[in-house]
């Protein structure tokens with residue numbers, strides 16, 4: 050497959066004597082770099098507070114937020130939870146999240162996040178976002194298209210339920226049933242209404258506007274940004290937009306896991322290269338931020354060299370996000386003296402359930418040993434495989450489990466991508482054998498260790514042994530003699546891609562969202578939100594926590610900027 054350099058260079062800050070030394074294209078209270086989930090939340094909050102806002106986006110806006118599954122992690126007794134009869138309190142949500150979030154943010158910030166959660170639901174719905182209380186109350190990585198509220202985390206697992214009462218907190222934005230049969234490109238249900246609200250209040254935007262450097266005065270205060278933009282309505286802009294749209298169409302037309310997908314990508318990359326040839330027709334423009342610049346330009350999963358440098362264990366995963374996730378936002382913050390943290394931390398989505406029967410089988414590492422409760426939330430599994438199991442793992446099933454798994458994803462019981470992955474992996478990608486010894490040899494696992502792991506697992510399933518990872522007997526299947534299957538679920542598995550999203554970013558002052566230097570001093574005039582910054586999900590992601598953090602951190606940056614003074 051031909052390679053395209055997806056990275057984008059960030060230039061050193063432009064140091065000026067004062068704001069008068071620059072010919073600004075526009076002057077507003079806030080300039081937002083990257084108009085995705087965090088950017089649009091910051092814009093909406095700032096405009097609500099009477100500030101003026103200019104948002105620049107390297108592409109069309111929406112980013113990974115719009116491409117997402119549209120799940121927002123909300124709780125503590127939201128209106129939607131109440132409608133569905135789910136009981137939850139901010140204290141219960143806090144007790145649960147403490148188990149996931151670790152000490153990546155302060156206890157006060159986590160407490161504020163939980164306390165504000167149902168207000169954030171109201172804030173979203175008042176701006177046109179629609180949630181629904183149709184509840185899916187069993188373990189799943191993503192619910193069937195008809196359900197909108199589900200346990201998008203580990204809360205149903207006995208080890209977590211000991212500390213906090215399970216409560217469904219995955220709120221999926223409403224989309225028509227047909228559209229909901231995919232688990233991507235549903236984030237417009239959250240992003241589009243917020244954008245519409247912000248535009249109604251006077252949001253100014255530039256699309257295809259690539260922010261490359263910050264403009265800073267001699268005291269180190271951020272005054273604005275420099276961007277490369279196409280002249281609006283120019284032939285180059287029209288051609289660039291058209292070529293990129295066609296490139297994306299080719300690259301998303303055919304599932305990348307299927308043989309032959311390389312041809313589709315090749316065509317897409319060729320169109321992308323043609324589009325890139327037009328980039329030198331852009332002009333440089335400067336945008337003044339009287340109160341501050343908010344960096345909300347996403348993470349760095351699409352930047353191979355940053356992945357290899359910061360999160361090498363996960364560099365083999367499948368980048369999750371958009372081309373905008375090339376780390377430019379984080380590097381812009383660093384260029385002004387901002388410090389970064391948690392850069393090695395990612396979420397790796399090894400979702401095996403649905404089908405539920407897959408999670409009733411056992412998972413072993415390269416030494417043939419079990420290492421986890423297979424029912425865990427898929428990102429906990431993916432991170433464990435990457436962090437501690439050398440990126441390698443296999444799912445072991447028997448004929449009975451395979452049969453029930455295929456039945457569980459038949460028809461419209463699961464989403465098409467869940468059904469296709471299960472069928473493909475059982476039918477083509479698995480090793481099959483009549484005994485565990487033979488299966489182990491085919492798969493390259495130590496035969497005796499695999500046999501011992503299955504024997505012990507069967508004892509757990511029969512209630513004769515306690516699972517060291519807390520899996521109850523009822524969740525474990527007794528693997529009978531007969532045909533056994535081993536499915537490669539490692540990070541590099543070609544037919545079972547493991548999507549990887551970065552979680553680390555710029556260090557911020559948690560009360561305001563101001564970017565901090567290595568000495569923990571705020572960089573004047575610079576704020577960060579969403580995946581460009583450290584946030585609530587920067588240690589562990591559970592479904593919906595990233596977009597919930599974008600709303601929380603975007604609103605926080607805007608409200609603290611509304612209390613600052615204009616800079617000269």
Ligand SMILES: Cc1cc2nc3c(=O)[nH]c(=O)nc-3n(C[C@H](O)[C@H](O)[C@H](O)COP(=O)(O)OP(=O)(O)OC[C@H]3O[C@@H](n4cnc5c(N)ncnc54)[C@H](O)[C@@H]3O)c2cc1C
Pocket residue numbers: 082083084085086087088105106107108109110111112113114115116117118119120121122232233234236258259260261345346347348369370371373374377378550578579580581592593594595596597599
């Ligand atoms: C398929 C998929 C499904 C997902 N599902 C969920 C889910 O259901 N729930 C959940 O919580 N999370 C989900 N995620 C993760 C989540 O969508 C992202 O982590 C989150 O939306 C990031 O928001 P953000 O505002 O930080 O960045 P984005 O929404 O990506 O916005 C960043 C924007 O910045 C722009 N930009 C980048 N660089 C520049 C620059 N130099 N100049 C100007 N603009 C720039 C980009 O073009 C982009 O529009 C999913 C992700 C994917 C890809």
